[in-house]
Amino acid sequence: MSLYRDEILDHYRNPSNFGKPESFTHSAGDVNMACGDGQEVFLTVRDSMIEEAHFIGHGCAISIAATSLLTEFLKGKSVDQLKALGESDMVTLFGSAVTSGRMNCAMLGLKAMQKAIEA
Amino acid sequence: MNSIRAEFPILGREVNGKPLIYLDNAATTQKPKAVIEAEKKFYEESNANIHRGIHTLAEEATALYEKTRELTAEFLSNREVKHTPAFGHPSDRGEYSKKNPLSGGAGVGKEEIIFTKNCTESINLVAYSWAHAFLKEGDAILLSIMEHHANWVPWHELAKQYGWRIEYVDIKDDGTLNLEDLKQKVGKSVKSLKSKIKLVAVTHQSNVLGTINPIDEIIKIAHEHKAKVLVDAAQSVSHIPIDVKKLDVDFLAFSAHKMFGPTGVGVLYAKKELLHQMPPFLMGGDMIKSVSKEEISWNDSPWKFEAGTPNTAGVIAFGEALRFISSLTLSLIDEHVKKLTAYALQELGKIEKLILYGLKDSRASRGIMSFNLAGVHAHDVASILDEEGIAIRSGAHCAHPLMKRLGVDSTARASFSAYNDKNDVDRLVEGIKKVKKIFRV
Numbered sequence: 180m181s182l183y184r185d186e187i188l189d190h191y192r193n194p195s196n197f198g199k200p201e202s203f204t205h206s207a208g209d210v211n212m213a214c215g216d217g218q219e220v221f222l223t224v225r226d227s228m229i230e231e232a233h234f235i236g237h238g239c240a241i242s243i244a245a246t247s248l249l250t251e252f253l254k255g256k257s258v259d260q261l262k263a264l265g266e267s268d269m270v271t272l273f274g275s276a277v278t279s280g281r282m283n284c285a286m287l288g289l290k291a292m293q294k295a296i297e298a
Numbered sequence: 299m300n301s302i303r304a305e306f307p308i309l310g311r312e313v314n315g316k317p318l319i320y321l322d323n324a325a326t327t328q329k330p331k332a333v334i335e336a337e338k339k340f341y342e343e344s345n346a347n348i349h350r351g352i353h354t355l356a357e358e359a360t361a362l363y364e365k366t367r368e369l370t371a372e373f374l375s376n377r378e379v380k381h382t383p384a385f386g387h388p389s390d391r392g393e394y395s396k397k398n399p400l401s402g403g404a405g406v407g408k409e410e411i412i413f414t415k416n417c418t419e420s421i422n423l424v425a426y427s428w429a430h431a432f433l434k435e436g437d438a439i440l441l442s443i444m445e446h447h448a449n450w451v452p453w454h455e456l457a458k459q460y461g462w463r464i465e466y467v468d469i470k471d472d473g474t475l476n477l478e479d480l481k482q483k484v485g486k487s488v489k490s491l492k493s494k495i496k497l498v499a500v501t502h503q504s505n506v507l508g509t510i511n512p513i514d515e516i517i518k519i520a521h522e523h524k525a526k527v528l529v530d531a532a533q534s535v536s537h538i539p540i541d542v543k544k545l546d547v548d549f550l551a552f553s554a555h556k557m558f559g560p561t562g563v564g565v566l567y568a569k570k571e572l573l574h575q576m577p578p579f580l581m582g583g584d585m586i587k588s589v590s591k592e593e594i595s596w597n598d599s600p601w602k603f604e605a606g607t608p609n610t611a612g613v614i615a616f617g618e619a620l621r622f623i624s625s626l627t628l629s630l631i632d633e634h635v636k637k638l639t640a641y642a643l644q645e646l647g648k649i650e651k652l653i654l655y656g657l658k659d660s661r662a663s664r665g666i667m668s669f670n671l672a673g674v675h676a677h678d679v680a681s682i683l684d685e686e687g688i689a690i691r692s693g694a695h696c697a698h699p700l701m702k703r704l705g706v707d708s709t710a711r712a713s714f715s716a717y718n719d720k721n722d723v724d725r726l727v728e729g730i731k732k733v734k735k736i737f738r739v
Contacts, residue, residue, distance in 0.1 A: 183678075183681070188736065214675070214708045238675060240674075240675065278684075
């Protein structure tokens with residue numbers, strides 16, 4: 180299945196939860212120095228549960244779509260669940276194979292979110 | 299050039315159900331059957347360690363390895379590399395014992411060819427061996443802003459350790475080297491002893507822009523001001539004939555794998571006078587004459603710089619690559635690449651929103667084209683092209699300073715070799731149009 184099918188491109192053109200929220204409890208940024216893609220993520224955590232997840236940033240379609248999918252997935256999940264997420268989970272969210280060359284793109288937002296909750 | 303596609307087995311494969319269109323030759327070139335067979339044959343018939351054995355296999359292996367050194371010397375003297383096969387030819391065996399390895403003459407001497415792992419290691423050899431021994435604190439090295447990290451990082455790191463200064467020569471907006479800037483910087487060092495440029499390290503051809511630098515002029519300017527020159531010829535050796543003696547270059551480095559040879563083999567050419575003075579780089583076996591608790595004496599060049607067991611099979615296969623590329627004639631390959639680049643510039647130039655970087659003139663810049671599609675990340679372009687079986691490169695191309703100078707984070711890059719043709723360019727153009735459709739740009 181193509182990585183660039185309509186639903187993924189939709190997430191790139193109209194990413195979910197895109198924009199800096201008025202209030203948040205955790206935030207962090209990450210930049211992929213190799214290509215210049217960068218994102219900042221904002222989480223609202225209460226009682227170890229993720230109530231809200233937002234992000235801003237620029238970059239390739241994979242990195243934007245990945246984080247958009249991730250913010251939708253995380254609402255209502257626990258902090259522990261976020262900490263446990265890895266590459267294979269991002270592949271599951273995408274619903275199609277992500278080549279190893281693009282894994283950094285797919286992981287950009289997740290890495291930032293995991294950085295945010297460590298802080 | 300069209301018939302040579304049949305010589306490259308990999309060009310027959312499919313990628314994602316589509317015929318492979320390989321346009322990433324600046325990263326590495328594909329290998330002809332002859333080169334693959336040569337490596338296989340060595341392991342099947344003549345494998346032994348070199349330089350130390352007395353038995354027949356060791357003699358055969360040594361003769362084959364040293365034969366490649368001789369062929370490399372001929373290649374860099376811009377002489378035809380002879381077509382006799384690597385194996386089975388009576389004169390290939392025992393040749394090493396009969397001929398004086400320190401041959402002089404008008405061309406390159408065998409003692410001036412050192413085998414390394416790759417171009418990067420060749421440059422590191424010059425940095426750690428020559429520069430470390432002969433540059434003093436306060437001496438300066440001139441680099442261009444378009445250098446690959448291999449010809450940037452070693453100089454910067456050692457400069458930090460030993461107190462050398464790094465100066466830069468800029469590019470003009472069309473991606474060509476600013477020769478006036480270079481003249482000024484090298485010249486000014488004569489007046490002020492504080493910042494004397496002792497080495498100019500420059501690429502022959504940019505791996506991002508395809509720009510070909512006038513190294514003959516650069517060498518003249520540098521030598522007028524008593525600076526040495528190192529040329530990174532990684533991208534140019536595969537299509538531009540080089541005569542290192544005519545150029546009078548001090549050091550020249552390149553990799554075998556970018557000119558149809560195997561990976562794991564690099565070459566450093568250096569003038570013998572320099573090699574005689576230089577201390578070794580890596581140390582161990584084979585680069586010594588004698589070893590005791592009190593004293594160690596070094597072997598002569600080139601073996602002084604080849605410690606331990608080399609990539610013997612790779613070097614032998616590289617000899618086959620030299621024969622192969624010579625049989626195609628470098629200048630004909632260059633003509634082919636020039637025509638293909640002109641065609642690509644023409645066709646890509648028709649695509650709206652496609653930004654081409656560098657000089658759009660195949661006479662001074664060819665074979666390598668960096669571009670971006672406005673509104674689409676280079677990685678996305680590359681991934682979608684990959685779905686069509688097309689291999690290009692995207693990213694920073696190990697040239698972060700150049701990316702910064704161009705004002706971009708990344709570019710897509712297509713690069714041609716002798717086996718590419720107009721059909722490859724047409725598929726590339728179709729692929730880019732598909733990207734435009736998917737991203738609605």
